[in-house]
Amino acid sequence: MGSMEVKEIKEQILTTQNVCILPEVEDNLETKEMILNMGPQHPATHGVLRLVLRLDGEEIVGMEPHIGYLHRGIEKLMESKTYAQALPLTDRLDYISSPANNTAYAIAIEKLFGIEAPIRAKFIRTIFCEMARISSHLLWLATHALDIGAMTIFTYCFREREWLLDLFEMTVGARLLTNFARIGGVRCDISPEFVQGLRDFTKEFPSRVQEYETLLTKNPIWMERTIDIAQISGEDALSWGLTGPCLRGSGVDYDLRRDCPYDAYPYLKFHVPLGENGDVYDRYLCRMEELRQSNEMLKQLLDQLPEGEIISDDSPDFVIPTPPRQVEGAGSAASAFITLSKERKMINTGDLYSAVEVPKGELGVYVVSDGSGKPYRLRLRTPSFVHIAAMPALSVGHMVADIIAIIGSIDIVLGESDK
Amino acid sequence: MILNIIILIIEVAVVLGVLLLHVAYAVYFERKILGHIQARLGPTEVGPLGLFQPFADLVKLFFKEDNIPFGADKFLFTAAPVIVVTCVMTSFSVLPFAAGWVLANINVGLLFILAMSSLGVYGIIIAGWSSNSKYAFLGALRSSAQIISYEIPMGIALLAVLIMTGSLNLSDIVYAQDKLPWGMFIFPQIIGFFVFLVCALAETNRTPFDLPEAETELVAGYLTEYSGFRWGLFFLAEYSAMYVMSSMLTICFLGGWTLPPFLTNLLPILNLVPGIIWFLLKVYAIMFFYIWVRGTVPRYRFDQLLKIGWKLLLPLSLTNLFIIMIIKKVFMP
Numbered sequence: 001m002g003s004m005e006v007k008e009i010k011e012q013i014l015t016t017q018n019v020c021i022l023p024e025v026e027d028n029l030e031t032k033e034m035i036l037n038m039g040p041q042h043p044a045t046h047g048v049l050r051l052v053l054r055l056d057g058e059e060i061v062g063m064e065p066h067i068g069y070l071h072r073g074i075e076k077l078m079e080s081k082t083y084a085q086a087l088p089l090t091d092r093l094d095y096i097s098s099p100a101n102n103t104a105y106a107i108a109i110e111k112l113f114g115i116e117a118p119i120r121a122k123f124i125r126t127i128f129c130e131m132a133r134i135s136s137h138l139l140w141l142a143t144h145a146l147d148i149g150a151m152t153i154f155t156y157c158f159r160e161r162e163w164l165l166d167l168f169e170m171t172v173g174a175r176l177l178t179n180f181a182r183i184g185g186v187r188c189d190i191s192p193e194f195v196q197g198l199r200d201f202t203k204e205f206p207s208r209v210q211e212y213e214t215l216l217t218k219n220p221i222w223m224e225r226t227i228d229i230a231q232i233s234g235e236d237a238l239s240w241g242l243t244g245p246c247l248r249g250s251g252v253d254y255d256l257r258r259d260c261p262y263d264a265y266p267y268l269k270f271h272v273p274l275g276e277n278g279d280v281y282d283r284y285l286c287r288m289e290e291l292r293q294s295n296e297m298l299k300q301l302l303d304q305l306p307e308g309e310i311i312s313d314d315s316p317d318f319v320i321p322t323p324p325r326q327v328e329g330a331g332s333a334a335s336a337f338i339t340l341s342k343e344r345k346m347i348n349t350g351d352l353y354s355a356v357e358v359p360k361g362e363l364g365v366y367v368v369s370d371g372s373g374k375p376y377r378l379r380l381r382t383p384s385f386v387h388i389a390a391m392p393a394l395s396v397g398h399m400v401a402d403i404i405a406i407i408g409s410i411d412i413v414l415g416e417s418d419k
Numbered sequence: 420m421i422l423n424i425i426i427l428i429i430e431v432a433v434v435l436g437v438l439l440l441h442v443a444y445a446v447y448f449e450r451k452i453l454g455h456i457q458a459r460l461g462p463t464e465v466g467p468l469g470l471f472q473p474f475a476d477l478v479k480l481f482f483k484e485d486n487i488p489f490g491a492d493k494f495l496f497t498a499a500p501v502i503v504v505t506c507v508m509t510s511f512s513v514l515p516f517a518a519g520w521v522l523a524n525i526n527v528g529l530l531f532i533l534a535m536s537s538l539g540v541y542g543i544i545i546a547g548w549s550s551n552s553k554y555a556f557l558g559a560l561r562s563s564a565q566i567i568s569y570e571i572p573m574g575i576a577l578l579a580v581l582i583m584t585g586s587l588n589l590s591d592i593v594y595a596q597d598k599l600p601w602g603m604f605i606f607p608q609i610i611g612f613f614v615f616l617v618c619a620l621a622e623t624n625r626t627p628f629d630l631p632e633a634e635t636e637l638v639a640g641y642l643t644e645y646s647g648f649r650w651g652l653f654f655l656a657e658y659s660a661m662y663v664m665s666s667m668l669t670i671c672f673l674g675g676w677t678l679p680p681f682l683t684n685l686l687p688i689l690n691l692v693p694g695i696i697w698f699l700l701k702v703y704a705i706m707f708f709y710i711w712v713r714g715t716v717p718r719y720r721f722d723q724l725l726k727i728g729w730k731l732l733l734p735l736s737l738t739n740l741f742i743i744m745i746i747k748k749v750f751m752p
Contacts, residue, residue: 036553043638058557058721149626149718155457221627221717400557400637401630401720 033061036400040069044147044404047414049388051403058399063392067385070418078378083109084183086375091177093363093382094416096139097132099125099168100358102181107262108354108365109183117263118309121185126264127198127301128168128180129356130294134205135164136359137287137294141212144284144408148225153215160208163201170194184315199302205295213288226281230394230406233278240390243383244361245286246410250278256357267304268297280409287411360384360411384417427522431512434522438511442658443473448703449710456714483647488551491644495549500645500652503542507659510535514666515590517676517694528589529577532667533570536622536660540566543641546653550644558640561630561721565621568725569628572732573618576611579736579743580604580671583751593675602679605672607746610739612672614732616708619664621728624657626713630721665705666698673701 039050048069054062074093078086090105091098103125110117117125142157165175171194172178172187180187216222232242237250247254255272257265273289275282349371355364361383370376387410395406447462447470454461462469487496513528515521525531540563547559581587583604584595596604605612621628630640637643642653669675676694683689719727 034553036557145717149629150716151453151626152457152714155459159458215715216717219716221719224723225717225720399720399722401718 031056038403040066044407046143046407046412048418049407049412049414051391053400053403055400058401060395060398060400060403063395063403065388065391067388067414067417070414072419074419075378075380079375082373083375086378087181087183088177088179091179092415093380093419094136094358094360094384094413095176096413097136097359098176098178099128099132099180100136100356101363102179103129103263104354104356104358104363105365106181106183107356108352108367111354112350112352112367112369113183113348115184115312115314117185117312119264119306120189120308121310121312122263123267123301123305124186124190124310125181126268127190127298127305128178128186129263129358130297130301131164131167131198133294133359134291134298135161137291138164140287140359140408140411144405144411145216147404147408148222150215150219150222153212156208156212156215160205167194167197167201170197182311182315185309185311189310195302195305198298202295202299202302206292209288209291209295217285217288223281225401225405226284226409227279228277229280229398229402230409231277231279232390232394236393237278237390240393241386242361242390242410243386244357244359244411245283245290246361246387248272249275249283249286251276256355256362260355262356264301264304268300270297280405283409355381358383360413360416361387380419382416382419384412384414385419387412388417430522434511435508438659438662439655442655442662443477445658445662445706446476446654447473448706449713452707452710453714456711477651480648480651485647485649486644488644490551492549492551495545496644497649499542499546499549500649500656501542502545503539503656504652504659506535506539506542507656507663510663511659513589514663515593515670515675516698518590520695521590524588524590527587529581529587529592529671532663533574533577536663537566537570539656539660542656546645547641550641552644554638555641555643558637558643561637562624562641564721565624565628565630565724565728568728569618569621569732572614572728572736573622575733575736575740576608576614576618577671579608579611579740582740582743582747583608589670589675593670593677596674597677597680600680602677602681603672603674608672608739608743610735611743612668614736614739615668615672616705617727617732619668620709620712621724623660623664623709625661625709627716627719628724629718630724661706661709662702665702665709668705669698669701675701 034055036053036055037050038053039045040048045051050066050069052064052066053060072092074089078089081089087102087105090101093101106117106125109115138157138161142154142161145151145153145157168178168180169175171190172180232240232250234247234250234252237247238252242250243254251274253272253274256262258270258272270293273286273293275286349369351366351368353364353366355362357363362381363383364381366377366379366381367375368377391406391410394410395403398406450472451461451469462472465471465475487493510532512522513525513531515524543562543566544559547555547557547562550556580592584592586592586595592604596602620626624630630637642650645653676698678689678697
């Protein structure tokens with residue numbers, strides 16, 4: 001191809017794609033809609049979301065979200081793994097609250113095969129779920145406030161989130177992708193130091209939430225930017241399939257932790273915060289109250305924490321290799337581990353849908369077992385995927401600057417939506 | 420004749436050099452204070468307490484790739500940062516830093532600064548237009564609308580200062596304040612001071628009015644396609660503008676390099692401190708306020724920003740003008 005041709009093609013691309021080229025002077029001064037590609041590389045799209053905006057001036061007249069830039073085929077991958085092997089993949093869904101995803105998957109498989117986790121394991125799982133909720137909501141608040149321009153909140157939230165991540169690290173060794181829950185229990189027991197560290201956190205945390213609220217809740221600029229933005233009524237929210245704080249912000253009283261309790265939630269007393277208007281501000285208030293409620297739940301969980309086993313006897317594929325025996329008779333530690341963890345086939349058949357309340361909404365797991373020891377089909381109903389679908393309805397009629405408030409307020413994680 | 424010109428050039432070079440150093444350290448000052456507001460440390464690595472950070476940044480900017488996007492208007496793209504920087508730097512020439520410390524003691528100093536800050540908009544809109552990018556274009560449109568809207572209340576707030584002084588010469592404005600027993604125009608022009616303070620935030624694109632370069636919406640506004648030293652020039656212009664606006668506030672409302680007479684009567688030793696120190700202290704106090712605001716509040720939306728400019732600040736500045744006219748007529752004939 002000659003260099004002239006390249007230049008021609010480039011010019012062609014420029015004329016078809018560019019806005020800055022105005023119509024000829026002879027044309028009458030018609031206004032045209034402008035198409036703006038926001039993302040997949042954009043500071044406010046929280047990952048690799050691409051939004052195609054049709055703009056009239058700064059007002060949005062149309063919007064189309066494009067997802068799939070982070071697609072890893074998690075559902076398909078799970079079909080080729082045994083039930084226990086598929087567990088680490090769930091970490092990669094909503095990577096900022098991985099314990100909640102692990103628990104959702106573990107509970108579904110437990111229900112399918114009739115495995116009952118010991119009570120202590122259930123409590124530990126719930127502790128981790130609530131810690132994940134706080135850490136996820138902190139990241140949401142940090143980025144949401146940063147998007148709207150309040151940059152100080154960002155570092156304050158990360159300060160507290162670090163604290164929680166350190167606690168994760170203390171128990172599991174990992175900070176983000178903890179992979180902590182197991183089918184029929186948890187991976188390892190929590191230490192007294194962890195309990196003490198968490199107690200310190202719960203003591204300190206309410207004053208920190210107060211600090212964030214001082215900076216934002218009654219701030220006139222914050223209120224002007226969030227009140228009446230992306231309003232959605234309760235019925236509309238239900239028909240769009242919104243869940244979690246996005247649904248409760250519109251005043252629909254629905255929380256799986258209370259309505260269909262799993263793990264240690266039946267033992268806890270908490271109240272579910274509700275909004276009225278269903279706008280960005282109400283969703284913000286809901287999540288702020290959830291931070292406080294989760295903190296209360298953590299206190300109750302630590303007080304009631306029972307003694308006992310951490311893993312059920314009929315848990316599949318799970319053998320804890322004890323260090324001295326592990327080396328005996330084997331060339332290396334790794335090969336010893338392999339010989340000890342033999343695969344136990346799970347051959348029941350049937351299908352089941354089970355859902356839990358993760359920080360972003362309802363994470364449902366639909367699993368079909370054909371008795372081969374691997375899921376025949378595993379479908380994940382992830383809240384972010386559903387929430388992104390509602391974005392055009394939420395944002396038409398608002399301005400470009402509101403887009404970022406809306407993305408922040410529906411709290412999406414692209415790892416979860418693209419799967 | 421030639422000697423005079425040489426002396427003038429040396430003066431310009433000295434003032435510009437010292438000021439650029441101040442601007443460089445204004446960046447350091449901002450990063451350090453913002454860091455401490457946000458529970459972190461700010462720059463610490465380069466030199467003691469990170470004091471050489473501005474030079475490290477400068478060297479980095481010099482060696483970055485100078486990228487001109489395909490399809491950009493090369494001439495305008497190159498000219499835009501120069502226009503912006505020139506406009507801001509020229510404003511420095513009429514600012515009096517202490518008694519007699521001024522490069523050009525012209526009689527229309529106030530108007531000159533207003534004119535230069537208006538001309539700066541050309542640089543911004545040319546930058547946005549010539550970049551051939553949608554984000555830059557939107558940023559430039561926002562910026563020009565914002566700066567033009569906020570210039571009106573700002574001008575009216577300064578009109579009240581003009582009525583009190585009767586002169587457009589910036590040194591005369593300071594001398595006029597010195598005659599008052601409290602030594603500052605902030606009383607009775609407290610409303611005017613407030614209006615100017617808010618307008619200065621908008622004119623220099625600072626939070627909560629930093630929409631033109633709102634990182635999270637428009638990536639970097641009109642700066643999106645700029646890199647390397649051209650970007651550095653915009654950055655320099657922005658911080659210099661912040662410096663000019665703080666100096667204007669100091670000169671027009673806080674008594675410039677002078678101290679209130681009642682304070683010097685009480686503690687005569689304060690007279691020994693050179694005026695430039697007081698001037699810089701006042702300027703840095705205002706700069707600190709700007710940085711504090713940046714660390715605290717979120718950002719306005721574009722329509723809200725224009726609403727504040729036209730519906731709140733303009734009536735306020737007119738009220739201020741009215742009050743000052745009455746005060747001038749009744750109490751200071």
